[in-house]
Amino acid sequence: MFTMCQPLRSKANLVMLFKGYRRFVRTTCRVSIPGGSLGNELKAPPRFLRDKKIVPDADPPHKEDIHKLYQLFEQSKRLTILTGAGISTECGIPDYRSPNGAYSSGFKPITHQEFTRSSRSRRRYWARSYAGWRRFAAAQPGPAHTALASLERAGRIDCIITQNVDRLHHRAGSDPLELHGTVYTVMCLDCGFSFPRDLFQDQLKALNPKWAEALESIDHGEPGSEKTFGMKQRPDGDIEIDEKFWEEGFNIPVCEKCQGVLKPDVIFFGDNIPKERATQAMEAAKQSDAFLVLGSSLMTMSAFRLVRAAHEAGAMTAIVNIGVTRADDIVPLKISARVGEILPRVLDVGSLGVPAV
Protein backbone atom coordinates (compact mmCIF):
# COMPACT_ATOMS: atom_id res chain seq x y z
CA MET A 1 0.00 0.00 0.00
CA PHE A 2 2.82 2.35 0.78
CA THR A 3 4.06 2.92 -2.68
CA MET A 4 0.83 1.79 -4.27
CA CYS A 5 -0.40 5.30 -4.66
CA GLN A 6 -2.85 5.26 -7.47
CA PRO A 7 -3.66 8.86 -8.41
CA LEU A 8 -6.65 9.74 -6.31
CA ARG A 9 -8.88 11.54 -8.71
CA SER A 10 -12.18 9.77 -8.46
CA LYS A 11 -14.47 7.88 -6.20
CA ALA A 12 -13.32 4.71 -7.91
CA ASN A 13 -9.80 5.52 -6.87
CA LEU A 14 -10.94 6.14 -3.36
CA VAL A 15 -12.43 2.70 -3.34
CA MET A 16 -9.07 1.40 -4.48
CA LEU A 17 -7.44 3.34 -1.68
CA PHE A 18 -8.94 1.06 0.85
CA LYS A 19 -8.98 -2.10 -1.18
CA GLY A 20 -5.50 -2.75 0.08
CA TYR A 21 -6.60 -2.24 3.61
CA ARG A 22 -9.48 -4.68 3.24
CA ARG A 23 -7.19 -7.21 1.69
CA PHE A 24 -4.96 -6.90 4.69
CA VAL A 25 -7.93 -7.76 6.78
CA ARG A 26 -8.98 -10.63 4.59
CA THR A 27 -5.65 -12.12 3.58
CA THR A 28 -3.25 -11.05 6.30
CA CYS A 29 -1.39 -8.65 4.11
CA ARG A 30 -2.09 -6.70 0.95
CA VAL A 31 0.39 -4.00 0.33
CA SER A 32 2.34 -2.77 -2.58
CA ILE A 33 5.85 -2.26 -1.50
CA PRO A 34 8.23 -2.66 -4.18
CA GLY A 35 7.33 -5.23 -1.38
CA GLY A 36 -0.04 -14.79 7.59
CA SER A 37 2.77 -16.56 9.14
CA LEU A 38 3.97 -19.37 6.97
CA GLY A 39 6.45 -20.50 9.57
CA ASN A 40 8.80 -23.18 8.38
CA GLU A 41 6.24 -25.19 6.53
CA LEU A 42 7.86 -26.93 3.59
CA LYS A 43 4.98 -26.64 1.21
CA ALA A 44 3.32 -24.40 -1.31
CA PRO A 45 2.00 -21.03 -0.20
CA PRO A 46 -1.40 -21.22 1.48
CA ARG A 47 -4.27 -21.68 -0.90
CA PHE A 48 -5.76 -18.31 -0.02
CA LEU A 49 -2.66 -16.54 -1.31
CA ARG A 50 -2.78 -18.52 -4.54
CA ASP A 51 -6.52 -18.00 -4.91
CA LYS A 52 -6.10 -14.26 -4.43
CA LYS A 53 -3.45 -14.37 -7.15
CA ILE A 54 -0.90 -12.72 -4.88
CA VAL A 55 1.49 -15.57 -5.52
CA PRO A 56 2.03 -16.42 -9.21
CA ASP A 57 1.22 -19.93 -10.35
CA ALA A 58 4.17 -22.30 -10.62
CA ASP A 59 4.76 -26.03 -10.77
CA PRO A 60 6.49 -27.69 -7.83
CA PRO A 61 10.28 -27.50 -8.20
CA HIS A 62 11.90 -30.15 -10.42
CA LYS A 63 14.39 -32.57 -8.88
CA GLU A 64 17.11 -31.55 -11.35
CA ASP A 65 16.67 -27.90 -10.45
CA ILE A 66 16.89 -28.67 -6.75
CA HIS A 67 20.10 -30.58 -7.42
CA LYS A 68 21.63 -27.80 -9.54
CA LEU A 69 20.87 -25.23 -6.88
CA TYR A 70 22.33 -27.50 -4.24
CA GLN A 71 25.51 -27.76 -6.30
CA LEU A 72 25.76 -23.99 -6.45
CA PHE A 73 25.61 -23.69 -2.66
CA GLU A 74 27.98 -26.63 -2.28
CA GLN A 75 30.62 -25.32 -4.68
CA SER A 76 30.59 -21.67 -3.67
CA LYS A 77 32.97 -20.31 -1.07
CA ARG A 78 31.79 -16.75 -1.38
CA LEU A 79 28.13 -16.60 -2.29
CA THR A 80 26.19 -13.38 -2.69
CA ILE A 81 22.40 -13.53 -2.73
CA LEU A 82 20.12 -10.89 -4.19
CA THR A 83 16.46 -11.13 -3.17
CA GLY A 84 13.45 -9.38 -4.65
CA ALA A 85 9.71 -9.06 -4.23
CA GLY A 86 9.18 -12.69 -5.27
CA ILE A 87 10.10 -13.97 -1.85
CA SER A 88 7.77 -11.54 -0.10
CA THR A 89 4.77 -12.34 -2.29
CA GLU A 90 4.86 -15.73 -0.60
CA CYS A 91 4.15 -13.88 2.65
CA GLY A 92 1.21 -12.00 1.16
CA ILE A 93 3.03 -8.84 0.09
CA PRO A 94 2.38 -8.33 -3.61
CA ASP A 95 4.97 -7.20 -6.09
CA TYR A 96 4.79 -4.98 -9.14
CA ARG A 97 5.86 -7.04 -12.08
CA SER A 98 4.87 -10.66 -11.72
CA PRO A 99 1.96 -11.83 -13.89
CA ASN A 100 -0.39 -11.09 -11.01
CA GLY A 101 1.57 -8.16 -9.64
CA ALA A 102 0.28 -4.68 -8.94
CA TYR A 103 1.15 -3.47 -12.45
CA SER A 104 -1.24 -5.99 -13.96
CA SER A 105 -4.18 -4.07 -12.48
CA GLY A 106 -2.95 -0.73 -13.80
CA PHE A 107 -1.17 0.34 -10.65
CA LYS A 108 1.29 3.22 -10.89
CA PRO A 109 3.68 3.63 -7.97
CA ILE A 110 4.52 7.03 -6.54
CA THR A 111 7.75 8.57 -7.80
CA HIS A 112 10.33 10.42 -5.79
CA GLN A 113 9.53 13.59 -7.71
CA GLU A 114 5.80 13.35 -6.96
CA PHE A 115 6.49 12.80 -3.30
CA THR A 116 8.91 15.68 -2.91
CA ARG A 117 7.04 18.22 -5.04
CA SER A 118 3.41 17.63 -4.16
CA SER A 119 1.92 17.89 -0.70
CA ARG A 120 -1.20 16.25 -2.12
CA SER A 121 0.82 13.22 -3.18
CA ARG A 122 2.40 13.04 0.27
CA ARG A 123 -1.00 13.22 1.91
CA ARG A 124 -2.29 10.45 -0.30
CA TYR A 125 0.78 8.32 0.32
CA TRP A 126 0.78 8.71 4.09
CA ALA A 127 -2.97 8.29 4.41
CA ARG A 128 -2.83 4.93 2.68
CA SER A 129 0.31 3.96 4.50
CA TYR A 130 -1.26 4.89 7.80
CA ALA A 131 -4.35 2.82 7.08
CA GLY A 132 -2.40 -0.25 6.04
CA TRP A 133 0.50 -0.15 8.45
CA ARG A 134 -0.81 -2.36 11.20
CA ARG A 135 -1.49 -5.23 8.83
CA PHE A 136 1.70 -4.68 6.87
CA ALA A 137 3.82 -4.75 9.99
CA ALA A 138 2.15 -8.01 11.02
CA ALA A 139 3.51 -9.91 7.97
CA GLN A 140 5.82 -12.74 8.94
CA PRO A 141 8.84 -14.20 7.13
CA GLY A 142 8.19 -17.18 4.90
CA PRO A 143 10.07 -20.42 4.22
CA ALA A 144 12.50 -18.64 1.87
CA HIS A 145 13.54 -16.11 4.52
CA THR A 146 13.92 -18.86 7.09
CA ALA A 147 15.96 -21.11 4.79
CA LEU A 148 18.29 -18.24 3.89
CA ALA A 149 18.83 -17.41 7.55
CA SER A 150 19.75 -21.07 8.19
CA LEU A 151 22.18 -21.10 5.28
CA GLU A 152 23.68 -17.85 6.47
CA ARG A 153 24.17 -19.22 9.99
CA ALA A 154 25.87 -22.28 8.51
CA GLY A 155 28.34 -20.04 6.68
CA ARG A 156 27.00 -20.87 3.23
CA ILE A 157 26.17 -17.27 2.33
CA ASP A 158 28.68 -14.45 2.36
CA CYS A 159 26.29 -11.58 1.73
CA ILE A 160 22.55 -11.01 1.29
CA ILE A 161 21.40 -7.97 -0.64
CA THR A 162 17.67 -7.33 -0.75
CA GLN A 163 15.51 -5.06 -2.85
CA ASN A 164 12.68 -5.53 -0.37
CA VAL A 165 11.84 -2.86 2.16
CA ASP A 166 9.68 -5.03 4.43
CA ARG A 167 12.30 -6.25 6.93
CA LEU A 168 11.14 -9.86 6.63
CA HIS A 169 14.77 -11.01 6.32
CA HIS A 170 15.51 -9.34 9.64
CA ARG A 171 12.60 -11.10 11.27
CA ALA A 172 14.01 -14.42 10.09
CA GLY A 173 17.38 -13.59 11.64
CA SER A 174 19.37 -12.16 8.70
CA ASP A 175 20.86 -8.70 8.39
CA PRO A 176 20.87 -7.95 4.67
CA LEU A 177 22.05 -4.87 2.82
CA GLU A 178 18.79 -3.09 2.03
CA LEU A 179 19.40 -1.77 -1.47
CA HIS A 180 16.17 0.22 -1.58
CA GLY A 181 16.00 1.17 2.09
CA THR A 182 13.18 0.27 4.44
CA VAL A 183 9.73 1.48 5.35
CA TYR A 184 10.57 0.86 8.99
CA THR A 185 12.47 4.14 9.19
CA VAL A 186 11.17 7.65 8.51
CA MET A 187 13.62 10.39 7.60
CA CYS A 188 13.60 14.14 7.15
CA LEU A 189 14.31 15.31 3.61
CA ASP A 190 15.69 18.59 4.94
CA CYS A 191 17.98 17.74 7.87
CA GLY A 192 18.37 13.96 7.61
CA PHE A 193 16.96 13.21 11.05
CA SER A 194 15.53 9.68 11.14
CA PHE A 195 13.34 7.74 13.54
CA PRO A 196 11.28 4.50 13.67
CA ARG A 197 8.10 4.19 11.63
CA ASP A 198 6.17 3.02 14.68
CA LEU A 199 6.73 6.40 16.33
CA PHE A 200 5.61 8.13 13.17
CA GLN A 201 2.49 5.98 13.18
CA ASP A 202 1.74 7.22 16.69
CA GLN A 203 2.20 10.81 15.51
CA LEU A 204 -0.14 10.23 12.58
CA LYS A 205 -2.69 8.74 14.91
CA ALA A 206 -2.48 11.69 17.28
CA LEU A 207 -2.86 14.20 14.46
CA ASN A 208 -5.74 12.32 12.84
CA PRO A 209 -8.02 11.10 15.62
CA LYS A 210 -11.01 10.78 13.31
CA TRP A 211 -9.05 8.47 11.04
CA ALA A 212 -7.84 6.46 13.96
CA GLU A 213 -11.38 6.07 15.20
CA ALA A 214 -12.66 5.18 11.75
CA LEU A 215 -10.02 2.50 11.28
CA GLU A 216 -10.73 1.12 14.72
CA SER A 217 -14.41 0.86 13.92
CA ILE A 218 -13.63 -0.97 10.68
CA ASP A 219 -11.37 -3.33 12.59
CA HIS A 220 -14.17 -3.94 15.03
CA GLY A 221 -16.73 -4.59 12.35
CA GLU A 222 -18.77 -1.44 12.63
CA PRO A 223 -18.72 -0.29 9.00
CA GLY A 224 -21.39 2.14 7.92
CA SER A 225 -21.72 3.63 11.36
CA GLU A 226 -21.33 7.34 11.93
CA LYS A 227 -17.96 6.60 13.45
CA THR A 228 -16.53 5.68 10.08
CA PHE A 229 -16.57 9.31 8.92
CA GLY A 230 -17.31 8.65 5.32
CA MET A 231 -15.83 5.20 5.15
CA LYS A 232 -18.40 2.70 4.10
CA GLN A 233 -18.01 -0.98 3.61
CA ARG A 234 -19.33 -2.25 0.31
CA PRO A 235 -21.00 -5.61 -0.14
CA ASP A 236 -17.94 -6.97 -1.90
CA GLY A 237 -15.77 -6.17 1.11
CA ASP A 238 -14.01 -3.07 -0.22
CA ILE A 239 -14.14 0.24 1.55
CA GLU A 240 -15.29 3.56 0.23
CA ILE A 241 -14.18 6.79 1.72
CA ASP A 242 -15.46 10.27 1.18
CA GLU A 243 -12.98 12.07 -1.08
CA LYS A 244 -13.55 15.46 0.50
CA PHE A 245 -12.84 14.08 3.90
CA TRP A 246 -9.69 12.46 2.63
CA GLU A 247 -8.44 15.42 0.63
CA GLU A 248 -8.84 17.96 3.37
CA GLY A 249 -8.76 16.01 6.54
CA PHE A 250 -5.48 14.13 6.73
CA ASN A 251 -2.63 15.77 8.62
CA ILE A 252 1.02 14.81 8.22
CA PRO A 253 3.59 15.39 10.99
CA VAL A 254 6.70 17.43 10.21
CA CYS A 255 10.27 16.86 11.39
CA GLU A 256 10.58 17.57 15.10
CA LYS A 257 14.06 18.99 14.60
CA CYS A 258 13.54 21.37 11.70
CA GLN A 259 9.85 21.22 10.68
CA GLY A 260 10.99 19.64 7.40
CA VAL A 261 9.26 17.12 5.15
CA LEU A 262 9.26 13.50 6.29
CA LYS A 263 9.61 10.54 3.94
CA PRO A 264 9.95 6.81 4.42
CA ASP A 265 13.60 5.79 4.10
CA VAL A 266 12.80 4.07 0.83
CA ILE A 267 14.18 4.61 -2.65
CA PHE A 268 11.11 5.52 -4.66
CA PHE A 269 11.03 5.21 -8.42
CA GLY A 270 13.02 8.10 -9.88
CA ASP A 271 15.37 8.36 -6.92
CA ASN A 272 18.97 7.16 -6.69
CA ILE A 273 20.48 4.68 -4.28
CA PRO A 274 23.00 6.45 -2.00
CA LYS A 275 26.47 6.06 -3.47
CA GLU A 276 28.01 4.32 -0.48
CA ARG A 277 25.26 1.69 -0.43
CA ALA A 278 25.48 1.12 -4.19
CA THR A 279 29.25 0.72 -3.94
CA GLN A 280 28.95 -1.76 -1.09
CA ALA A 281 26.53 -3.89 -3.11
CA MET A 282 28.73 -3.72 -6.19
CA GLU A 283 31.81 -4.77 -4.23
CA ALA A 284 29.92 -7.78 -2.83
CA ALA A 285 28.87 -8.76 -6.36
CA LYS A 286 32.35 -8.42 -7.82
CA GLN A 287 34.07 -10.28 -5.01
CA SER A 288 31.66 -13.22 -5.01
CA ASP A 289 32.45 -16.56 -6.63
CA ALA A 290 28.71 -17.19 -7.07
CA PHE A 291 25.79 -14.80 -7.35
CA LEU A 292 22.24 -16.07 -6.89
CA VAL A 293 19.13 -14.03 -7.65
CA LEU A 294 15.98 -15.07 -5.78
CA GLY A 295 12.54 -13.77 -6.71
CA SER A 296 13.47 -10.77 -8.80
CA SER A 297 12.85 -9.89 -12.43
CA LEU A 298 15.88 -7.57 -12.24
CA MET A 299 14.01 -4.84 -14.05
CA THR A 300 15.62 -2.10 -12.00
CA MET A 301 18.99 -1.20 -13.41
CA SER A 302 20.63 -1.12 -9.97
CA ALA A 303 19.80 -4.81 -9.47
CA PHE A 304 20.64 -5.89 -13.02
CA ARG A 305 24.05 -4.21 -12.81
CA LEU A 306 25.00 -6.37 -9.84
CA VAL A 307 24.33 -9.63 -11.66
CA ARG A 308 26.11 -8.42 -14.76
CA ALA A 309 29.14 -7.34 -12.73
CA ALA A 310 29.31 -10.72 -10.97
CA HIS A 311 29.01 -12.50 -14.31
CA GLU A 312 31.73 -10.37 -15.89
CA ALA A 313 33.99 -10.99 -12.90
CA GLY A 314 33.73 -14.73 -13.53
CA ALA A 315 31.29 -15.74 -10.79
CA MET A 316 28.80 -18.55 -11.22
CA THR A 317 25.39 -16.94 -11.62
CA ALA A 318 21.88 -18.32 -11.23
CA ILE A 319 18.33 -17.04 -10.98
CA VAL A 320 15.27 -18.53 -9.31
CA ASN A 321 12.24 -16.56 -10.43
CA ILE A 322 8.82 -17.11 -11.93
CA GLY A 323 8.66 -15.24 -15.21
CA VAL A 324 11.28 -13.56 -17.38
CA THR A 325 14.12 -11.50 -15.99
CA ARG A 326 16.36 -8.88 -17.49
CA ALA A 327 19.38 -11.15 -17.09
CA ASP A 328 17.99 -14.31 -18.70
CA ASP A 329 20.43 -13.95 -21.59
CA ILE A 330 23.57 -13.75 -19.48
CA VAL A 331 22.84 -16.11 -16.60
CA PRO A 332 23.42 -19.79 -17.41
CA LEU A 333 21.19 -21.29 -14.73
CA LYS A 334 17.59 -20.07 -14.70
CA ILE A 335 15.06 -21.91 -12.56
CA SER A 336 11.35 -21.21 -12.61
CA ALA A 337 10.09 -22.02 -9.13
CA ARG A 338 8.78 -20.45 -5.98
CA VAL A 339 11.75 -19.61 -3.81
CA GLY A 340 9.87 -20.63 -0.69
CA GLU A 341 9.36 -24.10 -2.16
CA ILE A 342 12.75 -24.81 -3.67
CA LEU A 343 15.08 -23.43 -0.98
CA PRO A 344 13.82 -25.67 1.84
CA ARG A 345 14.10 -28.62 -0.57
CA VAL A 346 17.71 -27.67 -1.33
CA LEU A 347 18.41 -27.56 2.39
CA ASP A 348 16.98 -31.06 2.68
CA VAL A 349 19.30 -32.54 0.03
CA GLY A 350 22.50 -32.71 1.96
CA SER A 351 24.45 -31.07 4.70
CA LEU A 352 24.08 -27.44 3.70
CA GLY A 353 22.42 -26.62 6.99
CA VAL A 354 25.52 -27.50 8.98
CA PRO A 355 28.61 -25.31 8.96
CA ALA A 356 30.93 -25.80 5.99
CA VAL A 357 34.43 -27.08 6.73
Ligand SMILES: [Zn+2]
Ligand atom coordinates in the same frame (compact mmCIF):
# COMPACT_ATOMS: atom_id res chain seq x y z
ZN1 LIG B 1 14.48 17.84 9.83
